[in-house]
Amino acid sequence: MGIYRLLSHLLLACCLLWPGLALAQVEDTEAQQLLTALADSSFSEKKTVINRIAGSGDDRARYWLESFGANKLGRIEDSGQFIIVLSNRGRNWTVEDALTKENLGEISRRDIDTIRVNNALRNELEGILSVIDLKSPNEDQRLSAARALKGSVSGTLAERLPTLIDEEQSADVQAALTEALAIYQVEEQGDITAVATLSGSLNSEARAALQQAMRSDDPALAAAATKAMESIEQKLKLNRAAETLYFGLSLGSVLVLAAIGLAITFGVMGVINMAHGELIMLGAYTTWGMQQLLPGQPGLALMLSIPAGFLVSALAGIAIERTVIQHLKGRPLETLLATFGVSLILQQLVRTVISPLNRTVITPDWMSGSVMINEALSLTLNRLYVIGFALVVFAGLMLIMRKTRLGLDVRAVTQNRAMARSMGIKATKVDILTFGLGSGVAGLAGVALSQITNVGPNLGQSYIIDSFMVVVFGGVGNLWGTLLAGLSLGTINQLLEPWAGAVLAKILVLVLIILFIQKRPRGLFPQKGRAAEG
Amino acid sequence: MSIKKHVKLGLSALALSISFNSVAAEDPIKVGILHSLSGTMAISESTLKDTMLMLIEKQNEAGGVLGRQLEPVVVDPASNWPLFAEKARELLAKEEVDVIFGNWTSVSRKSVLPVVEELNGLLFYPVQYEGEESSENVFYTGAAPNQQAIPAVDYLMNDIGVERWVLAGTDYVYPRTTNKILETYLKDKGVAADDIMINYTPFGHSNWQAIVSDIKTFGNAGKKTAVVSTINGDANVPFYRELGNQGIDAADIPVVAFSVGEQELSGIDTGPLVGHLAAWNYFMSVDNDANYDFIDAWVEYTGNEEAVTNDPMEAHYIGFNMYIEAVKKAGTADVDAVKDAIIGVSVPNLTGGYATMMPNHHITKPVLIGEIQDNGQFSVVWETPSTVAGDAWSDFLPGSKDLISDWRKPLFCGNFNVVSGTCGGKSEVAAE
Numbered sequence: 026m027g028i029y030r031l032l033s034h035l036l037l038a039c040c041l042l043w044p045g046l047a048l049a050q051v052e053d054t055e056a057q058q059l060l061t062a063l064a065d066s067s068f069s070e071k072k073t074v075i076n077r078i079a080g081s082g083d084d085r086a087r088y089w090l091e092s093f094g095a096n097k098l099g100r101i102e103d104s105g106q107f108i109i110v111l112s113n114r115g116r117n118w119t120v121e122d123a124l125t126k127e128n129l130g131e132i133s134r135r136d137i138d139t140i141r142v143n144n145a146l147r148n149e150l151e152g153i154l155s156v157i158d159l160k161s162p163n164e165d166q167r168l169s170a171a172r173a174l175k176g177s178v179s180g181t182l183a184e185r186l187p188t189l190i191d192e193e194q195s196a197d198v199q200a201a202l203t204e205a206l207a208i209y210q211v212e213e214q215g216d217i218t219a220v221a222t223l224s225g226s227l228n229s230e231a232r233a234a235l236q237q238a239m240r241s242d243d244p245a246l247a248a249a250a251t252k253a254m255e256s257i258e259q260k261l262k263l264n265r266a267a268e269t270l271y272f273g274l275s276l277g278s279v280l281v282l283a284a285i286g287l288a289i290t291f292g293v294m295g296v297i298n299m300a301h302g303e304l305i306m307l308g309a310y311t312t313w314g315m316q317q318l319l320p321g322q323p324g325l326a327l328m329l330s331i332p333a334g335f336l337v338s339a340l341a342g343i344a345i346e347r348t349v350i351q352h353l354k355g356r357p358l359e360t361l362l363a364t365f366g367v368s369l370i371l372q373q374l375v376r377t378v379i380s381p382l383n384r385t386v387i388t389p390d391w392m393s394g395s396v397m398i399n400e401a402l403s404l405t406l407n408r409l410y411v412i413g414f415a416l417v418v419f420a421g422l423m424l425i426m427r428k429t430r431l432g433l434d435v436r437a438v439t440q441n442r443a444m445a446r447s448m449g450i451k452a453t454k455v456d457i458l459t460f461g462l463g464s465g466v467a468g469l470a471g472v473a474l475s476q477i478t479n480v481g482p483n484l485g486q487s488y489i490i491d492s493f494m495v496v497v498f499g500g501v502g503n504l505w506g507t508l509l510a511g512l513s514l515g516t517i518n519q520l521l522e523p524w525a526g527a528v529l530a531k532i533l534v535l536v537l538i539i540l541f542i543q544k545r546p547r548g549l550f551p552q553k554g555r556a557a558e559g
Numbered sequence: 560m561s562i563k564k565h566v567k568l569g570l571s572a573l574a575l576s577i578s579f580n581s582v583a584a585e586d587p588i589k590v591g592i593l594h595s596l597s598g599t600m601a602i603s604e605s606t607l608k609d610t611m612l613m614l615i616e617k618q619n620e621a622g623g624v625l626g627r628q629l630e631p632v633v634v635d636p637a638s639n640w641p642l643f644a645e646k647a648r649e650l651l652a653k654e655e656v657d658v659i660f661g662n663w664t665s666v667s668r669k670s671v672l673p674v675v676e677e678l679n680g681l682l683f684y685p686v687q688y689e690g691e692e693s694s695e696n697v698f699y700t701g702a703a704p705n706q707q708a709i710p711a712v713d714y715l716m717n718d719i720g721v722e723r724w725v726l727a728g729t730d731y732v733y734p735r736t737t738n739k740i741l742e743t744y745l746k747d748k749g750v751a752a753d754d755i756m757i758n759y760t761p762f763g764h765s766n767w768q769a770i771v772s773d774i775k776t777f778g779n780a781g782k783k784t785a786v787v788s789t790i791n792g793d794a795n796v797p798f799y800r801e802l803g804n805q806g807i808d809a810a811d812i813p814v815v816a817f818s819v820g821e822q823e824l825s826g827i828d829t830g831p832l833v834g835h836l837a838a839w840n841y842f843m844s845v846d847n848d849a850n851y852d853f854i855d856a857w858v859e860y861t862g863n864e865e866a867v868t869n870d871p872m873e874a875h876y877i878g879f880n881m882y883i884e885a886v887k888k889a890g891t892a893d894v895d896a897v898k899d900a901i902i903g904v905s906v907p908n909l910t911g912g913y914a915t916m917m918p919n920h921h922i923t924k925p926v927l928i929g930e931i932q933d934n935g936q937f938s939v940v941w942e943t944p945s946t947v948a949g950d951a952w953s954d955f956l957p958g959s960k961d962l963i964s965d966w967r968k969p970l971f972c973g974n975f976n977v978v979s980g981t982c983g984g985k986s987e988v989a990a991e
Contacts, residue, residue: 068940095833096932113934115864116854135851143930143940144719144834148810233781265776272768279766373597381601383793387828388800395804405804408768477800478765479793483599487763522769527760528730 053124056083060107060123063093064100064140071142072149079153087157089123094150098123099139101132108132110139152177164195171201176230178209208234217246224253225260227401232257264401269519275408277515278415279477281508282470283488284495285419288507289463290342292496293439294456296350297357299364301492302485303371304464307341308334308471309480310375313384324389327472334468341371342464343457351456368485375482383481392476407476414473418466419508425462426504435459439502498538500548510549514538587630588623588892590615591650593661593671593682598638599762602793603822603871604663607685608633610872611660613860614879624883625890632656636667643667644674651678657892658683658882660875664791665689665733672697679894683882685874687817687839689736693951693964693973698901699921700878700914701871702840703949704740708787710926711815711838712741714941715785716748719813723754723784725774730759734789737817741787743955754782764794767801775805778812786814795819796827799835809834809930821867824935832931840924841873841909842937850909867935877914877922880906885916902967912946919964919973921949 059081063074075093078086088109092098097110099120107123117131142150151173158170178186186206193199207223210216212234220238223231235257238250287301312330319326345367353360392410395403426432437445438455446452471484478484495514499506514534521530545551592611594604615629623629632654636643643662650656651674658681662668665688675682675696687702715721726741728734738757745755756777758770778784790798795816802814815836821843824832843854850868853876858866885901886892905915914922923946929937952962952974961978965971972982 096938113932113936116858135848138846139938141938141940144810144813147834151810229779232779236781268772269769272772275768276766376597376601381597381605383602383796385825385827393804393831395806403806405768405801407800407804477797479763479796481602481793483763487765519769523773526758527764527766527770531761 055081056085056124057107060089060098060100061105063098064107064138068141068143068146071146075146075150075153079157085124087154090150090154092123093140093142094147094154096139096142099137102136102138108137110137148177152179156182159189164198167193167195167198168201171198171205174205175201175228176205176208176233178205180213183209183213204228204231207231211235211238211250215241215243215246217243217249220246220249220253225256227257227260227264227399229400261401264399268402269523270516271404271408273516273519274512275405275412275515276519277512278412279474280491280495280515281511282411282415282418282473283467284492284499284507284511285415285422285504286463286465286467286470287492288496288499288502288504289422289466290460291493292502292504292507293435294459294463295357295439295501296460297361297364298345298350298463299361299489300345300368300371300485301464301467302487302489303368304338304342304467304485305471305474305488306371306375306480306482306485307338308468309386309475309484310379310384310471311337311468312472312475313386313480316387323387324391327389327392327476330472330475331469334472335465336468338468338471339461339465342467343461345464346457346460350460351453368489372482372485381482383479386475386480388476411473411477414469418469419504422462422466423504431455431458431462494535494538498541498548500550500552502552503548503550506548506550585627587628588658588886589630589632589654589656591647591654591656591659591661592631592633593636593643593646593650593659594663595638595667596633596635599792600638600663600667604638606822606869607660607663607871607875609861610857610875611879613856614876616860617856618879618883624886625892627892640664640666640670644670647671647674647680647682648678651675651680657681657894658897660685660878662686663871664731666731668697669732681882681894681897683875683878685871685878687870689733689740690949690951690953691736691956691959693919693921693966695898695920695966695971695973697920698878698881698916699949699951700874700881702924702926703921703951704737704953705950706840706924706926706947707817707838708737708741709744710943710947711817711836711928712744712787714838714928715787715813715815718941719785720783721785721813722750722782723756723778723780724750725756725758725777725784725786726789727758727760727770727774727786728789729764729791729794730761731791734759734791737789738787740953740955747955760790760794762792762794764790765797767798768805771798771801771805771807774812775807778807784812786812788814788816789818790816791818793823795823799827799832802835803831809836815928820869820871821935821937822869824931825865825867827935829931829935830933833933835931836928836940837931837937838926838928839870839937840926841870842927842929842939843868844929844932844936844938845910845927847909847911849907849911853909873909877906877908881914881916881922898966914946915948917948918967919949919951920966921951923948 059078063071066074075090078089089098092109099108099110101108108120108129109123110118110120112119116134118134118137120132121128155170155173158166161167183206186202190199190202193202203222204226207219208230210219211223223235235250235254239247239254241247283305290296290298311334312327315326315330315333316323349363349367350360353363388407392407395405397403434450434455437450438452442452495511496507499510518530518534521533525533592608594608595601596605596608612631615631619628632650634646634650636646650659660683662671662684663686668684672694676694680696682697683700684697685700687707690703724745726738728738742755774786813836815838817838819837820839854868857868858864881901881904884904884906885897889896889900901916902918905913908914910925912925914924916922925946926943927939928941929939932938951964952959954960961976962974963977964973974983
C-alpha cells in the first residue's frame with residue numbers, strides 16, 4: 026500500500042506544480058454546478074454565468090459554450106443529467122453526456138429540456154469565443170475573430186489590444202485589430218487621433234462611430250469626423266453603384282436564361298409556346314430529383330442535373346411538338362391555346378404526382394454566401410454562378426446556331442421552308458431537333474433557377490411573361506437581341522426598384538417596353554433582308 | 560350499423576363530397592372544410608384540411624358529439640377567391656353543413672363573408688389577420704394584430720432596444736393594414752418618420768437583392784434596426800436565402816416575421832437564419848404534454864416522421880374543440896343556438912393554457928416570440944405573462960378606435976361606436 030500512497034502524493038505534487046494541468050478539467054460537481062446555474066438562470070443572469078464558464082479554464086468550456094450557442098445544450102428532465110444534442114430532427118434526439126461525452130443514444134424530445142439561448146447571449150458568446158480565437162494558430166480564424174471584434178471591444182480588451190497588435194504576425198489581422206481598437210477609441214473616448222485610422226474605412230461599425238463623433242460637443246473632433254465621413258461617403262457611392270450594376274446583371278442573366286430557350290422556339294421557329302415556363306419547371310424538378318437520388322452530395326447532384334435537366338425538358342418538348350404543335354402549324358392562335366392547356370396539364374401533373382408543396386433544393390456549400398470585394402461590397406455567390414452559367418449557355422447556343430450543321434439547317438428551314446426542303450433538308454427532323462434544343466435550354470434555366478427561387482408547381486408561371494417580354498424587346502429571332510434585352514431590362518428594373526418599389530418598378534418596365542414597341546415594332550435588333558417575314 | 564357504414568363511405572369518398580340523405584334523427588353533424596387543395600395557397604391550406612380530418616376522426620372514435628357522428632365535407636376552392644364564395648354557397652345551401660372551417664388569406668375570407676351571413680352559417684377562421692372585422696357568423700381563432708404584431712414590436716423595442724424599423728410586406732390587405740397599425744403605433748411611441756422604412760413586394764417575389772441591400776444600408780445608420788416582416792407565402796424562402804447570402808446576421812438586424820412558421824421553414828436550410836424571430840401564439844417546440852400528444856397524433860395520422868405542426872393548426876384544434884363544447888352546451892347543432900352557446904366557452908390550448916371565446920368572436924391567446932433554430936424549429940425567448948384577448952377593432956387606426964364588438968344580447972352588434980352610441984349595422988365598415 027505504501028507505493029500507492031507515494032504515487033498519489035507524487036501526483037498531487039505534480040498537480041500543484043502545474044496548476045494548468047489541475048485546472049484543465051474542473052471537478053464534475055463544479056461543472057454540474059456551473060451548468061445548473063446556466064440552466065436555471067434568466068436570460069440576463071445567463072450572461073454572467075457564461076463568463077464564469079469561460080473563465081473556469083476547463084478545456085470543455087468552449088465545447089459547452091458553442092453547444093449552448095447552437096441551442097444544443099440540454100438537460101434530461103428526470104435525472105438532471107446534462108447532455109449535448111447531436112441530432113435534433115424528428116421526435117427522438119441523439120444525445121451525448123455533456124461531461125463525459127459518452128453517447129447516450131436516442132432520447133424522446135419530451136424528456137429533454139434544452140437550455141434556451143437568445144440573440145443577445147449569442148452575441149456575447151461570439152465575443153468571448155473570438156477573444157479565445159485571437160490566440161489561435163490559424164490565421165483565418167484569427168482574422169475572422171478580429172473582424173468580429175469591430176464594434177464590440179470591451180474596456181478590458183482595449184487595454185490588451187495594443188500588445189496583441191504588436192505580437193501579431195499577419196498584416197491583415199493587425200489592420201483589423203487596429204481598426205477595432207480605433208472604433209473603440211472614437212466611440213468611447215472621443216480620441217481624435219483614432220479618427221484618422223477610420224478615415225476611408227468601409228466598415229459599418231466604423232461609420233457608426235464616426236457619426237457619433239460628428240455629433241460630439243468637441244468641435245475639433247466633430248470636424249475631423251465629418252471630413253473622414255466625406256471621404257467614406259464618396260467611396261460608398263461608388264460601391265453602391267457597382268452593387269446595383271451587379272444586381273441588374275444578375276437579374277438580367279436570370280431573364281436571359283429563362284428567355285433564351287424561347288428565343289429559339291418562338292424567335293427562330295415562330296411557335297408561341299405557353300408551356301415554356303413548365304419546361305423550366307421540369308428542369309428545376311430534375312435538380313430536386315437528382316438530389317433525392319444522391320443524398321448527401323448536393324454539389325455532384327447539381328452538376329449532373331445540368332445534362333439531366335436538358336434531356337428531360339428536351340424530351341418533354343419533343344413530345345409536345347409531336348403531339349400538339351406539329352398539327353397546328355401556321356395557326357398561332359390555336360397553338361397558343363393548345364400549349365396553354367399543356368402548361369396547365371404539366372402543372373397539375375406535378376401537383377398530383379409529386380406534391381402541391383414546394384420542394385427543397387439544397388444549395389451546395391460552394392454556392393452559398395458571398396465573395397467580399399471590400400467591406401461595403403460583396404457579391405452573392407449563387408448569383409455569380411448564375412451569371413456565369415447564363416453566359417456559357419448563351420455562348421454554347423451561339424456556337425450551335427453558327428458553327429454546326431444543325432444550326433445551318435435550322436436557319437435554312439426558318440428562312441425558306443420550301444426551298445430548304447427542295448435542297449434535301451428534312452424539315453420535320455429539323456423542327457423536332459430545334460424544338461428539342463429550345464426546350465432543353467429551358468430545362469437548363471430550370472436547373473439554375475432552382476438555386477435562387479422556389480421549386481414548386483407555379484415556378485414556370487412567374488417566368489413565362491418575362492420571357493416573352495425579353496424576346497419581343499430584343500427582336501424576334503435574334504439571340505444577341507435576347508442577351509442584350511435581358512441584361513438591360515434586368516438593370517433598368519434594379520435601377521428603378523430602390524425608389525419606385527418592386528411592384529411599381531415592374532409596371533414601369535412594362536410601360537417602357539410598350540412604348541418602345543410602338544416606336545420599333547420589331548424590337549431592338551429587327552431581322553433584316555429575306556429572313557424578315559413578309 | 561347502417562349509419563356507421565354511411566360515415567365510412569362518406570369518409571372514403573370525401574373528395575367527391577358525396578352527401579347522404581339519411582332521414583333518421585341521428586343524422587351526422589356535417590362539417591364543411593373550405594381550404595384550397597390546389598393553386599398557390601395549397602402549400603399552406605392543404606395541411607389544415609388534413610388537420611380537420613384528423614380531428615373529426617378522433618372525435619368520432621370518441622363517440623362523436625351528442626351521440627351523433629361528424630361527417631366531413633371537403634371542397635376545393637383552388638386558391639381562387641371568387642370560387643371561395645361559390646364553394647361556401649355550395650356547402651351551406653346544397654350540402655347543408657352545420658359549420659365550416661376554412662379560408663387562409665383575408666381576401667378569400669372577405670369573399671366568403673357575405674355568403675355566410677346571408678345563409679346564416681358558421682365559419683371558423685384559423686389564421687392571423689389584420690382585424691377590422693367582426694361578423695355574427697364568423698369566429699376568428701387566429702390572432703388579431705394586438706395578439707401578434709403589437710406584442711412583437713413591444714418586445715423588439717423594450718428587450719432588444721430597436722430604434723429603426725423596416726416594415727416589409729407582401730402587397731395585399733393584411734400587410735398593408737397591419738403596417739398601417741404598426742406605423743401609427745410606432746409614431747405614438749416617439750419613433751421619427753425617418754426611422755421607419757416601408758416596403759411592399761408582389762406575391763411570390765423572388766429577386767430580393769436590391770431590397771435586402773437597401774435594408775442593410777438602412778440598418779447601418781448607427782441605430783439598432785429590425786425588420787418587421789409581413790411577407791407572405793413562398794416569397795419568404797428567397798428572401799431569407801438572400802439575407803443569409805448577404806450576410807445579414809440576426810444579431811445585427813433581426814427579422815421578426817408574422818407569416819413564417821414551421822411549415823414555411825421546412826422548405827429551407829435554416830442554418831444561416833438562426834436567431835431571426837417569429838411571433839405566433841403557438842410553436843411546435845413548446846414543451847407541453849398536450850402539444851406532444853398532438854404532434855404524436857399528427858405524425859401518426861400523416862405517416863410522416865418529419866411532419867410539422869404550426870399555429871393555424873393549433874387554431875383549428877382550438878376552434879374545433881370550442882365548437883364541440885358549444886354543441887354540447889346548446890344540446891343541438893342548430894346554428895343560432897351554437898352561436899349563443901359558444902361565447903364564454905373555454906378549451907385547453909396546446910401551450911399549457913386555456914382559450915376562451917370572447918363576445919367579439921375572437922379568442923384569448925398567449926403571445927410567444929421564438930428564435931429560428933437550425934432544425935427548422937423555434938425556441939421561445941419571450942412570452943406574454945398571461946393570455947391576450949383578441950381585439951376586433953384596432954385602437955391605433957382613426958376609424959376604428961371607438962368601435963367595439965359584442966355579439967351578446969342586448970347589444971348584439973359587431974361595430975358599436977362607443978362615442979356616438981350607435982351600431983354601424985353591417986358587419987364591416989370602412990376603416991378609412
